Amino acid sequence: MKNKIEHSKFDVENIRKDFPILSRKVNEKQLVYFDNAATSQTPQVVIDAIVDYYSNYNANIHRGVHTLSQEATDKYETARQKIQEHFNAKERHEIIFTSGTTHSINLVANGFASILKPEDEIIVSALEHHSNIVPWQMLCEKTGAKLKVIPMNQSGELVMADFESILSNQTKLVFVNHISNALGTINPIETIIEMAHQVGAAVLIDGAQACPHIKPDVQALNVDFYVASAHKMCGPTGVGMLYGKEEWLNKLPPYQGGGEMIAEVTFEKTTYANLPHKFEAGTPNICGGIAFGTAIDYMNTIGFDTIATYEEELLVYATHKLLEIEGLKIYGTSKYKTSVISFNIENIHPYDIGTIVDKLGIAVRTGHHCAQPIMDFYNIPGTVRASFSFYNTKEEIDTFVNAVKRAAKMLT
Numbered sequence: 001m002k003n004k005i006e007h008s009k010f011d012v013e014n015i016r017k018d019f020p021i022l023s024r025k026v027n028e029k030q031l032v033y034f035d036n037a038a039t040s041q042t043p044q045v046v047i048d049a050i051v052d053y054y055s056n057y058n059a060n061i062h063r064g065v066h067t068l069s070q071e072a073t074d075k076y077e078t079a080r081q082k083i084q085e086h087f088n089a090k091e092r093h094e095i096i097f098t099s100g101t102t103h104s105i106n107l108v109a110n111g112f113a114s115i116l117k118p119e120d121e122i123i124v125s126a127l128e129h130h131s132n133i134v135p136w137q138m139l140c141e142k143t144g145a146k147l148k149v150i151p152m153n154q155s156g157e158l159v160m161a162d163f164e165s166i167l168s169n170q171t172k173l174v175f176v177n178h179i180s181n182a183l184g185t186i187n188p189i190e191t192i193i194e195m196a197h198q199v200g201a202a203v204l205i206d207g208a209q210a211c212p213h214i215k216p217d218v219q220a221l222n223v224d225f226y227v228a229s230a231h232k233m234c235g236p237t238g239v240g241m242l243y244g245k246e247e248w249l250n251k252l253p254p255y256q257g258g259g260e261m262i263a264e265v266t267f268e269k270t271t272y273a274n275l276p277h278k279f280e281a282g283t284p285n286i287c288g289g290i291a292f293g294t295a296i297d298y299m300n301t302i303g304f305d306t307i308a309t310y311e312e313e314l315l316v317y318a319t320h321k322l323l324e325i326e327g328l329k330i331y332g333t334s335k336y337k338t339s340v341i342s343f344n345i346e347n348i349h350p351y352d353i354g355t356i357v358d359k360l361g362i363a364v365r366t367g368h369h370c371a372q373p374i375m376d377f378y379n380i381p382g383t384v385r386a387s388f389s390f391y392n393t394k395e396e397i398d399t400f401v402n403a404v405k406r407a408a409k410m411l412t
C-alpha cells in the first residue's frame with residue numbers, strides 16, 4: 001500500500017484528472033472543493049462539448065433549413081433523448097428543457113394556478129429549499145388554496161405520521177425534495193407518492209440534490225413531475241429539466257408566450273405547439289442542453305452504483321473524523337442520507353469557520369443553505385456544510401478536518 005489511507009477499488013486519482021479545476025491553487029494551497037451541493041465541478045468532456053458547439057455549429061435550432069441549424073437541432077434533440085433514457089421517461093416529449101430546477105418548479109406552479117380552487121390544499125415538506133417554498137406561497141396567494149407542511153424531527157427526517165394526518169381529498173399537490181440540500185436526508189419519496197396518489201393528489205419531486213448521487217426512474221416511481229439542474233450533476237449552469245407525465249403536461253397551460261411555443265398565430269387566436277415545444281418559448285440554452293447530455297453520459301460511464309458506494313465511504317469517514325472534534329454537532333443524522341455534512345462547533349459562528357478554512361484553500365458553504373425553516377427548527381443561524389462528490393478523497397477530508405481543528409482553536 002503506497003497510500004496510508006485505503007480507497008475502494010474506484011480509481012479516484014484517475015477520475016480527478018478529468019476535472020481541470022481540481023488542480024488549481026486557492027490562497028497558495030491546493031484547492032479542496034467541498035461545496036458540491038451548491039454546484040458540481042465540470043469534467044473536460046463537458047467543457048469540450050461547450051467549446052465544440054461554439055467553435056463548429058453554433059446556430060438557432062428547429063427553424064432553419066441550413067446545415068448548421070440542422071446539426072444543432074439534431075444534437076439538442078439527442079440530448080433530450082439522453083435525458084429521457086437516463087430518467088426512464090416513457091416519451092421523449094415528456095422532457096422539457098428549462099433553465100434549471102427553480103424554473104421547472106415555477107413552470108408547474110404557474111400551471112396549477114389555473115387548476116386550483118380556494119378550497120384546495122398543497123403540501124410541502126419542512127425540508128425544502130427556498131425555491132420549493134416561495135412558488136407555492138405565490139400560488140396560494142393567487143388561488144386562495146392553503147399551504148400545509150410535513151414537519152421534520154431532530155434527525156432531519158420527515159414525520160410521516162403527520163403527513164398522513166394532513167393528507168386529504170382536498171390535497172391537490174404534494175411537493176417534496178428527493179434529497180435535502182441542507183442536511184442530505186434521503187426522503188421516502190416512494191411512500192409519499194403512493195400515499196398522495198391514494199387521495200388523488202399530484203406529486204412533484206425536486207431532484208436537484210438527488211441527481212448527482214442517484215439515477216431516478218420516473219416510471220417506476222410513478223411520479224407526476226420530477227425536476228433537476230444540470231450544474232449539480234457535472235453539467236453547465238443555466239440549464240435543467242422538467243419531467244412531466246404526458247397527461248399532466250397536456251393539462252397545464254404554457255408558462256411563457258413567444259417563439260417556438262406556437263403552432264399558429266393570428267391576432268384573434270394562437271394555438272400552441274405540441275409537447276415539448278409548448279413549454280419552450282424563445283431560443284433555449286442550446287449549448288447548455290447539449291452539454292447536459294454529455295454530463296449525463298459522463299456520469300453514467302462512471303456508474304451510479306460506483307458513485308454511491310464511494311461517496312458513502314467518504315461520508316462515513318468524514319462523519320467519524322469530524323465527531324472527534326470537541327463540541328462539534330452534526331445536523332441531519334438520518335440513516336438514509338447522502339454525502340452532505342452540516343455542522344456547528346459550540347459558540348463559534350459558521351461563517352468564521354468558513355472564512356478560516358478558505359484561507360487554507362478549502363471551499364465549504366456556510367449559512368442557511370436556502371433552507372431557513374430548517375435552521376429555525378434547530379434554532380441556529382446556519383451551519384458549515386461540507387458536501388462531497390465522487391472526485392473527492394479521504395486525504396482531502398483529512399486536510400479539512402485539520403483545518404477545522406485549527407479554526408476551532410483560533411476561535412475559542
Ligand SMILES: *Cc1c(COP(=O)(O)O)cnc(C)c1O
Binds near residue numbers: 101132179
Ligand atoms: C440547488 C437546489 C435547487 C435550486 O436549483 P437551481 O439550479 O438554483 O434552480 C432546488 N432544490 C434543491 C434541493 C437544490 O439543491
